[in-house]
Amino acid sequence: MGNVNRKEAAEIARKLLAWYHEHKRDLPWRRTGDPYQIWVSEVMLQQTRVETVIPYWTRFIQRFPTIEALAAAPEEEVLKFWEGLGYYSRARNLQTAVREVQERYGGRVPDTLAEISSLSGVGPYTAGAVLSIAYNVPLPAVDGNVFRVLSRIFLIEEDVSKPAARKKFESLAEFLIPPGEASDFNQSLMEFGATICIPKHPRCLSCPLQTLCKAYAEGMQEDLPIKAKKKPPRAIDILTGIVRNGDGNRDGERVLIVRRPQEGLLAGLWEFPSFEATPGKSPAEDLQHSLRQQFAMTIQVEQHFANMQHTFSHLHWNLQAYSCRLSGTVETTVTAADNWRWVPVGQLGDFPMSAVHQKLAKLLQGLV
């Protein structure tokens, strides 16, 4: 596959670099040479669009401008800055990795493949991207764009969703890097895929590589890359309690939130207490039973609050939320615990929450 000689490789690189210098977007992380800040951008960009990342990166770098700043921050604050971006283990891994750079590498992002790859959350793509972009090390950075671009230029009909395909595309991408131009070339390949050689209806009429693209010559550009279809997400029913206490004392009304476990889906995020529904049980009974079992609380379900549907990569939530009220008063000594708290509705925004629960919080605050 992709048999290229040095001359063809040089021509592709030359044309892509010329196109890139003319058409590259003015992205905020292209204005810095700081390897840490470039690293942050690459982690945020994993499975995430450039337009989505821009405001997150800007706020994150403003708050955590250096490795020292991020290393010293409370994890929950880091999550708060990541809130809504998804794949929250990226944030946790990034902070773990940054702390290791502090200890092991004296606060300087390592510039070798072995060292940077040992950091948590740094896989083959991110390692190549940071090393090439920040240090101009001639290593490939194969992301979804590069799979698509190379599969079309060289008409590679291999299933790119198979892990085995990655190594072949990596060696091809590495071979194409012109001497001394790893940084710009790798970015040109991705930028080209993001703006010209796009997934559907590629802009072949504006393409600087049209004359040498094998897929275009065969009229196959729309059929590449080959990718296996994903399984549909499985659906589960979730019951959520918007539980308010009725003490009405000096602090006013408070609502119960719970922190999810440190591992698994939405790890470490706060949410209104939620449980997978028990088939055959009435929602009110089910919710009452679950809250008693988990938090030793007696509540009464007052009324239906809202329905939410949310699809994750592999899961579909069908969520029903009910307004509930705590029976009796809350002892002042148990108004907070390690993984649950009673908080004033106005302070819900201080806690990192998933997109679904953010929406519930806004409904509760009357902001919608």
Added chain:
DNA sequence: AATTCGGGGGG
């Protein structure tokens, strides 16, 4: 090699 991890934009 197959699953688990979020969320949103666009055809």
Added chain:
DNA sequence: CCCCCAGAATT
């Protein structure tokens, strides 16, 4: 509605 997105870790 489906696909895709500057993927990595776990099993």
